[in-house]
Amino acid sequence: MRNFSFSRFMFWAGLTFLYLPMFILVIYSFNESRLVTVWAGWSTKWYGELFQDTQIMSAVKRSLEVAFLSATSAVFFGMLSSWAMVRIAKFRGKTLFGGMITAPLVMPDVIIGLSLLLLFVAFTQLTGWPRERGMLTIWIAHTTFGMAYATVVISSRLREMDASIEEAAMDLGAPPLKVFFAITLPLIAPAVVSAWLLAFTLSLDDVVIASFVTGPGATTLPIEVLSSVRRGVSPKINVLASLIIFAVSMVTFTVWYVSRRLEKNRQKAMADDFLIE
Amino acid sequence: MKLSRLRRWSGETLVVGIPMVWLLVFFLMPFIIVAKISLAQSAVSIPPYTAMFEWADSRLAVIFDLSSYVWLTEDTLYFDAYVNSIKIAFFSTLICLMIGYPMAYAIARAPAANQPLWLLLVLLPSWTSFLIRIYAWIGLLKNNGLINNFLMWIGIIDDPIQMLHTPFAVYLGIVYAYLPFMILPLYANLVKHDQSLLEAASDLGAKAFTIFTRITLPLSKNGMVAGSMLVFIPVVGEYVIPELLGGNSTVMIGKVLWQEFFNNRDWSVAAALAAIMVAILIIPIMLFHRYEQKTLEEEAQ
Amino acid sequence: MAKASPTAVNTAEKSEVLVKITQVSKTFDTTWAVDDVSLEIKRGEIFALLGASGSGKSTLLRMLAGFERPSQGTILLDGDDITHVPPHKRAINMMFQSYALFPHMTIEQNIAFGLKQDNMPKDEITERVARMLKLVHMHQYARRKPDQLSGGQRQRVALARSLAKQPKLLLLDEPMGALDKKLRTEMQLEVVDILEKVGATCVMVTHDQEEAMTMAYRMAIMDLGKIVQIGTPRDIYESPNSRNTAEFIGSINIFEGRIVDDQESQITIQSPDLDTPIMVGHGVSTSIESKDLIYAIRPEKTMLTTGRPSQHCNWSEGIVDDIAYLGGHSIFYVKLNRTGKIVQCFLANTERRYDAPVWNDRVYVSWDEFAGVVLNS
Numbered sequence: 001m002r003n004f005s006f007s008r009f010m011f012w013a014g015l016t017f018l019y020l021p022m023f024i025l026v027i028y029s030f031n032e033s034r035l036v037t038v039w040a041g042w043s044t045k046w047y048g049e050l051f052q053d054t055q056i057m058s059a060v061k062r063s064l065e066v067a068f069l070s071a072t073s074a075v076f077f078g079m080l081s082s083w084a085m086v087r088i089a090k091f092r093g094k095t096l097f098g099g100m101i102t103a104p105l106v107m108p109d110v111i112i113g114l115s116l117l118l119l120f121v122a123f124t125q126l127t128g129w130p131r132e133r134g135m136l137t138i139w140i141a142h143t144t145f146g147m148a149y150a151t152v153v154i155s156s157r158l159r160e161m162d163a164s165i166e167e168a169a170m171d172l173g174a175p176p177l178k179v180f181f182a183i184t185l186p187l188i189a190p191a192v193v194s195a196w197l198l199a200f201t202l203s204l205d206d207v208v209i210a211s212f213v214t215g216p217g218a219t220t221l222p223i224e225v226l227s228s229v230r231r232g233v234s235p236k237i238n239v240l241a242s243l244i245i246f247a248v249s250m251v252t253f254t255v256w257y258v259s260r261r262l263e264k265n266r267q268k269a270m271a272d273d274f275l276i277e
Numbered sequence: 278m279k280l281s282r283l284r285r286w287s288g289e290t291l292v293v294g295i296p297m298v299w300l301l302v303f304f305l306m307p308f309i310i311v312a313k314i315s316l317a318q319s320a321v322s323i324p325p326y327t328a329m330f331e332w333a334d335s336r337l338a339v340i341f342d343l344s345s346y347v348w349l350t351e352d353t354l355y356f357d358a359y360v361n362s363i364k365i366a367f368f369s370t371l372i373c374l375m376i377g378y379p380m381a382y383a384i385a386r387a388p389a390a391n392q393p394l395w396l397l398l399v400l401l402p403s404w405t406s407f408l409i410r411i412y413a414w415i416g417l418l419k420n421n422g423l424i425n426n427f428l429m430w431i432g433i434i435d436d437p438i439q440m441l442h443t444p445f446a447v448y449l450g451i452v453y454a455y456l457p458f459m460i461l462p463l464y465a466n467l468v469k470h471d472q473s474l475l476e477a478a479s480d481l482g483a484k485a486f487t488i489f490t491r492i493t494l495p496l497s498k499n500g501m502v503a504g505s506m507l508v509f510i511p512v513v514g515e516y517v518i519p520e521l522l523g524g525n526s527t528v529m530i531g532k533v534l535w536q537e538f539f540n541n542r543d544w545s546v547a548a549a550l551a552a553i554m555v556a557i558l559i560i561p562i563m564l565f566h567r568y569e570q571k572t573l574e575e576e577a578q
Numbered sequence: 579m580a581k582a583s584p585t586a587v588n589t590a591e592k593s594e595v596l597v598k599i600t601q602v603s604k605t606f607d608t609t610w611a612v613d614d615v616s617l618e619i620k621r622g623e624i625f626a627l628l629g630a631s632g633s634g635k636s637t638l639l640r641m642l643a644g645f646e647r648p649s650q651g652t653i654l655l656d657g658d659d660i661t662h663v664p665p666h667k668r669a670i671n672m673m674f675q676s677y678a679l680f681p682h683m684t685i686e687q688n689i690a691f692g693l694k695q696d697n698m699p700k701d702e703i704t705e706r707v708a709r710m711l712k713l714v715h716m717h718q719y720a721r722r723k724p725d726q727l728s729g730g731q732r733q734r735v736a737l738a739r740s741l742a743k744q745p746k747l748l749l750l751d752e753p754m755g756a757l758d759k760k761l762r763t764e765m766q767l768e769v770v771d772i773l774e775k776v777g778a779t780c781v782m783v784t785h786d787q788e789e790a791m792t793m794a795y796r797m798a799i800m801d802l803g804k805i806v807q808i809g810t811p812r813d814i815y816e817s818p819n820s821r822n823t824a825e826f827i828g829s830i831n832i833f834e835g836r837i838v839d840d841q842e843s844q845i846t847i848q849s850p851d852l853d854t855p856i857m858v859g860h861g862v863s864t865s866i867e868s869k870d871l872i873y874a875i876r877p878e879k880t881m882l883t884t885g886r887p888s889q890h891c892n893w894s895e896g897i898v899d900d901i902a903y904l905g906g907h908s909i910f911y912v913k914l915n916r917t918g919k920i921v922q923c924f925l926a927n928t929e930r931r932y933d934a935p936v937w938n939d940r941v942y943v944s945w946d947e948f949a950g951v952v953l954n955s
Contacts, residue, residue: 007386010379010383015380015398015399018402018453018456021414021453024413025409025416077295077296081296083292088292091293097296097300099566105565106507106511106562106565107511107514107558108511108554108558109531110516110531110551110554111311114534114538114547115308115311118310118311118314118544119306119307140303144300144304162678164675164678165679165680167678168674168678168680170644170664171644171665172739173666174691175664176288204406205408207517208516211539225406225409229412229521230520230521232415238416240409241406241409241412241413244405248405252401
């Protein structure tokens, strides 16, 4: 089909468009010279300088902590929300709930950020909590939009699952909670893992919302990067960028490779079984 | 018997209740507070806005201070910013659609075993930092950046072309960042298209182009709408891209809001800007939600 | 397991009735999915609920399993009221239409699952699982996972799993629905065999009348949430209580007519479709208002001849309109002369080459005085 080759061309062109800037970034992180314009030879000195920058390093640590915690809480809430939306046919406020759980997916960050900050300020005014904004408020913010994404991923898998399996487990004597842990959870596990990874990535990457809701002394990595980048190109940021690209690529390809291998092993086992017959 | 009934009821209530309460407090309530603060006036105080309720001499006064909204109408800057934001969002959505559709189509038509790999390749960039990727373009688009240097080096141009801090850079940045968001729902839709439908049409004599326009395109409507909303709505309120890649001529409402809040410390005006933005976006958001529901209903059949 | 209530019958004398469903209804918003159903299931029998989709049979089954709560009425299992008992506490097990095998467990683990919930000792579980696998001839596939089995094999595993706990009542939801025709007929007999061997009481739901008639000892026909008729397959087939039931099961010829002679031991009915009146060899109680009746006769109870019958009632002349040759027997569609009504007659092909009537032949359809059933509506 003529259409086919056009779309294939577009696919590869689009892919090149997506990857080229990142590729160039990685190359320039090894540039001896500070300037992007001049290539002065290969050097890893900027890598060294980055790791010595304590401000950036502590921001990295903080970001990883918040991302880890908020991904976990996002997935927890995401599982509950998915269950509510998919398995409970009717409940009071389901339409409102459905709206609230999908809106964060599209809501502009500045709105989420501003509105949450104003909420925290109002809380502090009325009740004295939270005393100071920082890691806690960032965690709350990230959990809130993270659970929206987690719900999309998990509920999709939950819908695909044959619900009568859960009924069968109950029929065989397992109480509802046991059914969830012994039957449902193992079957939605891949979705739970990808939801966690997604929420983790989004938290790690968020700059706008974190800027609004953070407090003194609690800067996250993206906030540091933004303030640095506003001042122009910086080789340290190039290094950071390259490291992030490497890390994400490594994790992604590992996950993909492992799941491909597991699948191949399974199919091989099945084929072997049939051969034995 | 009663106890088991109670336990079953409370089990479901918890499952629904816990996330519901969280969302009501941390998602819905903030909007109400935004509305409240937009109806106040900025003040030098902590917090930096006037109170809505005043209690004096046994009188409770509720003050709806509309001065922020009035302020917004006085300067055309704000109105222009809204219009500009919508315009940019609209056109960049269109560009994403033009580029993203064929890409999604290619993946959906690839052999099933390879599709996860292609999808992965497309989504991988979006998992690396959004900020970093926009930053990457700064180095490329600067006057003494890579692209200009390359073009001058091979002799096509003599003076650098102004690319950074132009509307062009903003569009480029938006499409670059949001393309994967357009591709994913489109792919999810296209991959479900029944091949036998297309084969039947071909069998009945339809040409490839007709098949595409009469069958594939209409069937992918849900995917197109979902993808478009996933791009359009957040782009209206974008801050990072206009901040880093745009110049003073590209005024977007997200950037204006940020400046009002952080630079001018005018919380009330920022809140008013947010309130108006939400009002503008409510319909697209509901459209998005509607199409999500529709897609799910179709899947259920 | 449901605890024995103080009002339970003395265990020495086990009642013949295992399940007693009393005036059970289920409403969804404004629709009555199940409408005032009362039913008794005897110990050890295989009972079928037959009906079209939407008849309420599945809802009734799910209420027995515990997945739906009756809006009204009670369900007693062996004397205990289980109406509001949750499914995991009932001594009832179900085989699902989709089999619902746990995909992440081997079939051994699938069968063992229910036993583990009861905290049965490990070696007992192993022994019981092995016994179950042998029962359904699946022991050499013990280590496989469901997606490595064929449809028929999965059905056997599902059956074994639902019998593993030796439930008081076994429920089957469209047991043969996913199998192809040949396998279906095989499995119908095999499943009945297994159930009888184990001594299980079973309620099955199906829309396939052949299946119900083959497998069940007794059956109930459901329509729009109500039970239309209960009885053995023979009762329902030979003595349907309404036109709907008669038409629902098997093929039937329906003649509308009027009583012209009403005596104690015989009645005569005049029908516009037939050349001669219908003579029924028994008395019938009719409603006082109308003398209008329906006479229903099964195709295999008719006789097809090329010569005019000698009797002066219960026959009519027609032309062979269509023939369906089905191997074992043929169905002749005869167009009656009077009104052009098409009557179905079955003819067993008892001889290999034989001069059966062909298209457009003049034929006579006849039957005896006890061949049909008189129905009011």
